[in-house]
Amino acid sequence: MVIFDEITRDILGCKKCELCRSRTNAVPGEGPIDAKAMFIGEGPGREEDIQGRPFVGPAGQLLEELLYSIGLSREDVFIGNIVKCRPPNNRVPTIEEVQSCIPYLYAQIAIIQPKIVCTLGNTPLNALVLPKLTIGSVHGKLLERDGFVFFPMYHPAAALYHGELKDVLENDFLKLKEVLNSGKINK
Numbered sequence: 098m099v100i101f102d103e104i105t106r107d108i109l110g111c112k113k114c115e116l117c118r119s120r121t122n123a124v125p126g127e128g129p130i131d132a133k134a135m136f137i138g139e140g141p142g143r144e145e146d147i148q149g150r151p152f153v154g155p156a157g158q159l160l161e162e163l164l165y166s167i168g169l170s171r172e173d174v175f176i177g178n179i180v181k182c183r184p185p186n187n188r189v190p191t192i193e194e195v196q197s198c199i200p201y202l203y204a205q206i207a208i209i210q211p212k213i214v215c216t217l218g219n220t221p222l223n224a225l226v227l228p229k230l231t232i233g234s235v236h237g238k239l240l241e242r243d244g245f246v247f248f249p250m251y252h253p254a255a256a257l258y259h260g261e262l263k264d265v266l267e268n269d270f271l272k273l274k275e276v277l278n279s280g281k282i283n284k
Contacts, residue, residue, distance in 0.1 A: 101130050104204050108181045114197040116182035116190075122149030126177025126205060133212040133277065135175040136160065137202065138252060139220035140190050146183035151176045156254040160217075163253065163266065167274035175209055177202065179224050195224050206245065212282050214245055215273065218252035237269040239276065246282050248273055 108125040111117060124141040127150060136152075144154035152160050161171050180190045180198040190198075202225075206214065216222040219232050226240055226247050240247045250270075256263040276282065 098130060101205070101208050104201060104208075108201050111181065111198075111201075114182075114194045116180060116184060116194055116198075119185055120182040121146045123181045124149055124151050124178060124183075125181055125201070126151050126175060128175030128177075129172070130175075130209055132173065132175040132209055134169070134173075134215060134273075135177065135206065135209060135211045135213075136215045136217060137221040137225065138176075138178045138217045140178045140180040140187075141183040142187055143183070145178075151178055152253075155257055156252065159253040159257060163270045166267065167270050167277075175205070175211065177205065179221050189220060195220075199224055212246070213248050213273070213276065215248045215250055217250055218255065222247075222249045236265065237272050239282075248276065 105125045109123050111123060117123075124145050128135070138152065141151065142154050142156070145151055151157070160176070164170060164174065179202060180194050181201060182198075184190050184194065214225065216225055222230050222232055222235070226242050226249070230249070232249055232251055235249045236251055238249065240249065250273075251262050251266050253266065256266045
């Protein structure tokens with residue numbers, strides 16, 4: 098726990114890239130350090146920047162509903178982002194910003210040792226699994242890399258903006274429940 102707390106302190110004081118200049122709060126992520134599942138988004142939005150917590154806006158509310166639908170709560174999983182500070186105007190983080198921040202996430206993953214890492218959207222999928230993949234082609238499928246199991250999903254915000262994706266996201270959560278309950282992947 099001490100090492101995890103050190104990572105959090107480092108994130109809160111980070112000045113490795115330009116995002117630190119415009120942030121209100123860094124958002125290290127939250128959840129138990131023995132979480133079976135991690136949910137990783139792109140970066141904090143406006144509400145997250147204000148509160149210093151991940152997924153607390155409308156997309157976070159949908160994420161909580163989806164978790165509840167498969168018998169989980171926010172407190173059961175670790176929720177974080179690729180970058181820990183809000184990009185201006187919610188733009189996609191630059192490669193340099195991702196490269197500055199991702200060592201923190203790698204350290205969090207190494208400590209938590211989740212059963213599965215759910216990437217929410219293209220940015221975490223490309224940063225953690227493979228740069229050329231698209232969420233539309235691999236959502237709901239198990240992928241492995243560096244000894245970890247990844248489960249790509251659409252970002253909840255995508256379902257808020259494109260209503261037809263809500264059913265897709267709900268179905269992917271049902272697949273996730275099957276995977277978590279199957280015993281095929283261990284923790």
